[in-house]
Amino acid sequence: MTLCGFNCGACPFAYLCIPMAIGAAIVWKQYAESTMQKKRFASQVSFLFISNLAFLVGSTGLIYTYFYCWEAPLAAMACPIGILEHAAIELNLTLGVYLAGFIGLVSVVFGRAACGWACPIGFLQDMIGIKRRVKSTLAQTVDRHGRWLKWAILLAIAPISYITGLMAFTEICPIGGLTATLPTLALDPGAYTYSAFFYPKMLFLAGFFALAVLLIRGWCRHLCPIGAMMAPFNRISLLQLRVDHDNCIHCGRCAEICPMDVDMPEHPASAECVRCGRCVEVCPVDVITLGFT
Amino acid sequence: MRRVIQIIALAVAALLLATGTMMAYDTARIFNENRCWGCLALDPAGKVFDGFWTTYPSIYGGKAGENVSHPGWIADALNHTPVVMLFFWYQGCSSCKVLWDNMRDMGTVTGGEADGDIAMANVTLYSIDFLAGGNQTRSQAFDVYTIDRGAPTTVILLKKDGAIYWYAFEGATYPKDKNGERMTVQALLEEALEETTP
Numbered sequence: 479m480t481l482c483g484f485n486c487g488a489c490p491f492a493y494l495c496i497p498m499a500i501g502a503a504i505v506w507k508q509y510a511e512s513t514m515q516k517k518r519f520a521s522q523v524s525f526l527f528i529s530n531l532a533f534l535v536g537s538t539g540l541i542y543t544y545f546y547c548w549e550a551p552l553a554a555m556a557c558p559i560g561i562l563e564h565a566a567i568e569l570n571l572t573l574g575v576y577l578a579g580f581i582g583l584v585s586v587v588f589g590r591a592a593c594g595w596a597c598p599i600g601f602l603q604d605m606i607g608i609k610r611r612v613k614s615t616l617a618q619t620v621d622r623h624g625r626w627l628k629w630a631i632l633l634a635i636a637p638i639s640y641i642t643g644l645m646a647f648t649e650i651c652p653i654g655g656l657t658a659t660l661p662t663l664a665l666d667p668g669a670y671t672y673s674a675f676f677y678p679k680m681l682f683l684a685g686f687f688a689l690a691v692l693l694i695r696g697w698c699r700h701l702c703p704i705g706a707m708m709a710p711f712n713r714i715s716l717l718q719l720r721v722d723h724d725n726c727i728h729c730g731r732c733a734e735i736c737p738m739d740v741d742m743p744e745h746p747a748s749a750e751c752v753r754c755g756r757c758v759e760v761c762p763v764d765v766i767t768l769g770f771t
Numbered sequence: 772m773r774r775v776i777q778i779i780a781l782a783v784a785a786l787l788l789a790t791g792t793m794m795a796y797d798t799a800r801i802f803n804e805n806r807c808w809g810c811l812a813l814d815p816a817g818k819v820f821d822g823f824w825t826t827y828p829s830i831y832g833g834k835a836g837e838n839v840s841h842p843g844w845i846a847d848a849l850n851h852t853p854v855v856m857l858f859f860w861y862q863g864c865s866s867c868k869v870l871w872d873n874m875r876d877m878g879t880v881t882g883g884e885a886d887g888d889i890a891m892a893n894v895t896l897y898s899i900d901f902l903a904g905g906n907q908t909r910s911q912a913f914d915v916y917t918i919d920r921g922a923p924t925t926v927i928l929l930k931k932d933g934a935i936y937w938y939a940f941e942g943a944t945y946p947k948d949k950n951g952e953r954m955t956v957q958a959l960l961e962e963a964l965e966e967t968t969p
């Protein structure tokens with residue numbers, strides 16, 4: 479495979495890495511404020527690179543433990559949702575076991591840290607999210623109840639795929655639209671016709687951007703089925719946020735800065751926590767730590 | 772208590788991963804390797820039918836001009852019927868379903884992809900789920916004819932003057948003829964049958 483065909487529009491590195499690097503420079507302040515955030519930035523950039531390693535390693539049978547499309551031009555691993563759909567459509571138990579093992583092991587060790595430290599879509603949302611917290615009571619209620627949606631989506635994928643015989647989520651997946659469909663179109667705009675799912679996919683992509691811009695990590699909070707797979711492991715994962723409640727002064731800064739609106743410092747093992755560590759660095763009395771238990 | 776749960780969860784996850792890797796790694800790799808047009812919501816459009824081929828045409832990139840190693844079972848089938856059609860698909864492939872349903876609506880095929888049959892005389896159809904673990908011999912034919920590792924891939928073969936002629940296209944949209952008109956699979960099969968008529 480050619481490393482660079484001088485077609486920047488088709489290159490995931492040009493298409494994703496350069497704009498994201500520019501975005502990261504713009505929002506550098508949030509990464510520059512601590513060593514941990516600089517490490518997180520390095521991790522997010524590294525995983526964006528690792529996600530697109532097919533030009534070096536070809537197509538592998540590994541599974542992404544975050545959201546990235548296996549049809550992205552240089553995707554090296556398989557999409558967990560695609561694997562789930564295939565397992566359901568073909569009633570392939572071994573695929574289900576493989577997926578459960580992959581997601582399970584990573585989640586038992588890291589909890590939902592993959593969302594905060596590895597996921598390119600989380601990285602993108604970190605940069606484009608404007609509104610940090612929902613303030614009004616109504617918005618808070620909608621936000622709180624809306625978080626069940628991602629579990630509903632996850633639970634619906636397998637049965638709908640089995641019943642329809644189609645890859646129910648993938649057909650309209652906005653992340654696939656962003657990381658695979660648009661780069662593929664950019665490669666050769668005249669070479670394709672659109673399937674019936676193209677416009678719904680683009681509509682959902684527009685919705686993804688609207689949600690991600692209006693509410694930081696809006697996709698992770700409400701819709702991401704992969705985040706939903708990993709979220710329950712936050713309670714038992716080896717990587718944990720710890721709060722020394724005896725010395726906490728309840729200043730509220732940790733809750734204020736949390737991109738996922740986790741109820742800090744009361745619920746550091748919340749299923750919503752992506753282990754980004756923002757709360758750790760703003761704590762004025764250093765009672766919050768992120769580490770392996 | 773938490774420590775016990777962590778150890779059990781780690782052990783179970785590691786066991787599942789080890790088992791899954793042994794049994795499903797290759798399957799996941801094959802899924803990853805093949806082009807899923809449904810995932811992209813796109814379909815290749817630049818397909819042109821300008822006659823049947825004997826060697827790989829230019830759309831096959833590096834293979835262009837090379838002779839084709841047609842599998843033996845296809846050559847055998849061509850001894851029994853003048854035209855053979857291969858339809859490579861897999862479960863969950865929406866583009867495959869679109870094309871198959873269209874062919875069925877037009878009366879070219881009957882039934883579903885898994886158990887369907889051709890509705891035209893003098894044509895043998897092999898509808899092959901090339902990602903299923905069933906008939907490996909037939910599934911491997913996909914590697915011979917695939918253009919961009921996408922599904923569906925439709926192949927029409929005929930035998931004339933002792934040589935095998937063939938044509939293949941990928942995706943759910945039909946190829947265009949020299950005049951820019953879309954040619955259905957039925958029209959391609961009729962063209963193939965005409966070629967075999969002395």
